Amino acid sequence: MLKLRKRCGSIFKICFTRRGFRYKVAIFIVGIVIVFYLLIIILNVIESNLDEDMNSFSIIFQGVPKDENVPVLIWWTPFTGDSGSYKQCGRNICFFTDQRKYMTDPRTRAFLFYGSDFKPTDLPLPRLLSHDWALFHEESPKNNFLFSMEKVMKLFNHTATFRRESDLPLTFQYLDNLESLTSKKYFVPTSDKNKNGKTLAPLAYLHSDCNTPSQRDSYVEELAKYIPVDSYGKCLQNKELPPHLSDPMTNMISPEIFHLLAQYKFNIAFENAACQDYITEKLWRPLTIGSVPIYFGSPKVEDWLPNPLSAILVKNFENPKKLAEYLLSLQADDNAYEKHLEHKIQDKISNQKLIDAMKRREWGVNNDPTKKNFIDCFECLVCKRVTENFKRGLKHASPLKFQATIDHYGCPKPVSNFTMKDDNQNWWPELYDKAIYEATAMERLMQKGTNYTATDFYQEVINLLENNAVR
Ligand SMILES: *[C@@H]1O[C@H](CO)[C@@H](O)[C@H](O)[C@H]1NC(C)=O
Ligand SMILES: *[C@@H]1O[C@H](CO)[C@@H](O)[C@H](O)[C@H]1NC(C)=O
Ligand SMILES: *[C@@H]1O[C@H](CO)[C@@H](O)[C@H](O)[C@H]1NC(C)=O
Numbered sequence: 001m002l003k004l005r006k007r008c009g010s011i012f013k014i015c016f017t018r019r020g021f022r023y024k025v026a027i028f029i030v031g032i033v034i035v036f037y038l039l040i041i042i043l044n045v046i047e048s049n050l051d052e053d054m055n056s057f058s059i060i061f062q063g064v065p066k067d068e069n070v071p072v073l074i075w076w077t078p079f080t081g082d083s084g085s086y087k088q089c090g091r092n093i094c095f096f097t098d099q100r101k102y103m104t105d106p107r108t109r110a111f112l113f114y115g116s117d118f119k120p121t122d123l124p125l126p127r128l129l130s131h132d133w134a135l136f137h138e139e140s141p142k143n144n145f146l147f148s149m150e151k152v153m154k155l156f157n158h159t160a161t162f163r164r165e166s167d168l169p170l171t172f173q174y175l176d177n178l179e180s181l182t183s184k185k186y187f188v189p190t191s192d193k194n195k196n197g198k199t200l201a202p203l204a205y206l207h208s209d210c211n212t213p214s215q216r217d218s219y220v221e222e223l224a225k226y227i228p229v230d231s232y233g234k235c236l237q238n239k240e241l242p243p244h245l246s247d248p249m250t251n252m253i254s255p256e257i258f259h260l261l262a263q264y265k266f267n268i269a270f271e272n273a274a275c276q277d278y279i280t281e282k283l284w285r286p287l288t289i290g291s292v293p294i295y296f297g298s299p300k301v302e303d304w305l306p307n308p309l310s311a312i313l314v315k316n317f318e319n320p321k322k323l324a325e326y327l328l329s330l331q332a333d334d335n336a337y338e339k340h341l342e343h344k345i346q347d348k349i350s351n352q353k354l355i356d357a358m359k360r361r362e363w364g365v366n367n368d369p370t371k372k373n374f375i376d377c378f379e380c381l382v383c384k385r386v387t388e389n390f391k392r393g394l395k396h397a398s399p400l401k402f403q404a405t406i407d408h409y410g411c412p413k414p415v416s417n418f419t420m421k422d423d424n425q426n427w428w429p430e431l432y433d434k435a436i437y438e439a440t441a442m443e444r445l446m447q448k449g450t451n452y453t454a455t456d457f458y459q460e461v462i463n464l465l466e467n468n469a470v471r
Helices: 002-008 009-019 021-052 100-104 190-196 214-225 255-262 279-290 322-333 336-347 351-361 376-393 430-447 454-466
Strands: 058-060 072-075 085-089 092-097 108-114 132-139 158-161 202-203 227-229 267-271 292-296
Touching: 072 100, 072 376, 092 376, 100 108, 108 279, 108 376, 132 376, 158 376, 190 336, 214 227, 214 267, 214 322, 255 279, 267 279, 279 292, 292 336, 322 336, 430 454
Parallel strands: 072 092, 072 108, 108 132, 132 158, 202 227, 202 267, 267 292
Antiparallel strands: 058 085, 085 092
């Protein structure tokens, strides 16, 4: 090559002038190959960028779906208030609608349900093989015990729930970010808390939902016999909030309330139900403001605490009296108390699992403008999976399998660990038992492969009850 170039000045000149046609063809082929490879590289880069850029979730246009090859996804329980729009998610495009008339459209590939509105008497039946079901439910079973049943969870292909095992885990739906855990914005140093102790109790309680599956008030009542509790919410109230803060919706997010609660050494943080990974602002709020949470709820909450001692767990104490004794011992020992506040005092988060999970979280909370919200992420996940199978269908390839299990929700029967006295108001275990019958009736009717009426459904439930066919 070098030799040739010396003689003629340029490779092309050689080709075109001296050796004629054969060289032209050779160079042409080499050129094509190079261009081809470059194209492949460029396409790959674009494709992988699109894959990574799941943040690019956008509405392309609203209206009716005209495209033959775009899957239609129906919110069976209207949730987003969107009657119909194409949305682009990475390189996938889906048509989302809450119009049930699309149920029989051959492009319909998925039905999306919001858990609290899911009713066994109102389902998109008969269900075709190509009909995926997707469940979005960030709430505890308080609203609906059906998802505690394996028979019901098995119906879904895609899930977003609080459980870590879910396809889109919402476990940290109430945690703004990791920085809020170490931030001193609301933090009150121990010496100041000690001074407050002259006018305030050591513990604050601010709950307004007083009859819950976890029966938390019974425990607090007992605890308060041994250590003073200031209760501001509707439950066991003994202290008033300023009137402009007394609305439970405001007081969940008001900085004024945060400052008030931050004065306390401890905040009672009891979830309304004990489900794995069902963790709410009850826990994150005291962690954020720098008061130690006294926690009851998710049995595996340790997995997500910033440091091992960041919360005091009710389950580690035999009874309320023992817990009160421990808290009183901390009242008298600032060093021991501050071991529970390493995230604030030492700016420390030692839980790598929590750090990693928050890094993985694609969505933001509190209208974070830099991130999508979790509903967009859920729609995106379903769109992506459904599109994949839609394309495979066009190529007559067998679909990828997507199947939820009981572990995507599955809360246990609410045993009332907290009830210190006979409590015949506790209907929660009964609601759970009712759901067992409903789930079985639903399964049986669906196995027939046809639709059914509400009357059919309740008749089936009654049959099961009469024959005692379920336990
Ligand atoms: C979706 O779930 C249903 C019910 O379990 C199942 O029959 C179907 O095969 C699943 N679809 C996919 C694509 O895995
Ligand atoms: C409730 O008590 C039972 C029996 O002591 C125990 O096995 C269970 O883990 C407790 N539940 C919670 C959520 O602490
Ligand atoms: C069942 O579906 C058929 C059409 O597929 C419809 O005519 C009928 O009204 C439906 N029945 C119920 C109970 O929804």
